[in-house]
Each structure stands twice: as structure tokens, then as C-alpha cells.
Amino acid sequence: MKPKGITRRDFLRDSTSAALAGAFYLSLPGKLSARSGEKTRVVLIREQDVLNELNKPDDAVLARMLDDAVTTLLGEEKPLEAWKRLIKPDDIVGIKSNVWSYLPVPPGLEQAIRNRVIDAGVAKKNISIRDRGL
Numbered sequence: 001m002k003p004k005g006i007t008r009r010d011f012l013r014d015s016t017s018a019a020l021a022g023a024f025y026l027s028l029p030g031k032l033s034a035r036s037g038e039k040t041r042v043v044l045i046r047e048q049d050v051l052n053e054l055n056k057p058d059d060a061v062l063a064r065m066l067d068d069a070v071t072t073l074l075g076e077e078k079p080l081e082a083w084k085r086l087i088k089p090d091d092i093v094g095i096k097s098n099v100w101s102y103l104p105v106p107p108g109l110e111q112a113i114r115n116r117v118i119d120a121g122v123a124k125k126n127i128s129i130r131d132r133g134l
Helices: 008-027 059-074 079-086 107-119
Strands: 093-096 127-130
Touching: 059 079, 059 107, 079 107, 093 107, 107 127
Parallel strands: 093 127
Antiparallel strands: none
8 A cells, every 4th residue: 555645634633733833833932042141242343445447356345344354243452362261272273164155255255263263373284274174
């Protein structure tokens, strides 16, 4: 005998049950996040000149924006001091990139991150930048 697939009645019953369970769960008192009491910071850095006349990212501007973001986030005056708070010389650093054609990480940004990690004291052999398989 052939196994029976899902019927329309099964689909309606199960999807209605799931919707009701979700609505009940969301109506419960309390927070859904385990860290609801902690504060987070978001830093927004904008630079009008980040794209050159060919509509390509300017590597120097990207590096400056990266430094601005890290110093603002950590409240440091100098970029290197901020990076040293994040990275220690004996760290092994994996940097997740993105090669997806619709939203790739600019190579200049990857290089700026690599340079700052090296400036913080990490050996080149302990740094990897890839999309997959870090």
C-alpha cells in the first residue's frame, strides 16, 4: 500500500495549530530575548566620497570609515588602541567575507581589516579571510 501524503484537512489543521501556538507564545508576559537587560551599541558611519567616479569603493575612504567605526564603538581616540582592545597578538583571526555577487565585501575593506589586525600584533599566518571554510 502506498504511503498517504498530507491531505488538505491535515494541512489546515496543522497550520492553524501552529498559528495559534505562535500567537499564544507571543502573548506570554516577559521578554523573548535572553539578554533583554543588556544594552547594545550601533555605529553608523557615512562618507559621501566612499564611491569614486566609476562607482567603485575607494580603499582609503573605506579604511578611514573602518577606523572611525571602531574608535566610535569603543570610545578610543586612536584606531590602533581600539583594535588592540579587540585583538590580542596571540589570537588566531578568521574574518568572514562574502563573495555573493549581489553583495560582495570590497577587497579594499578586507585588506583594511587585515592591516589593522596585523597592526594590533597578530602574525600574518594567523589571519584568514574567506567566505567559507574558515
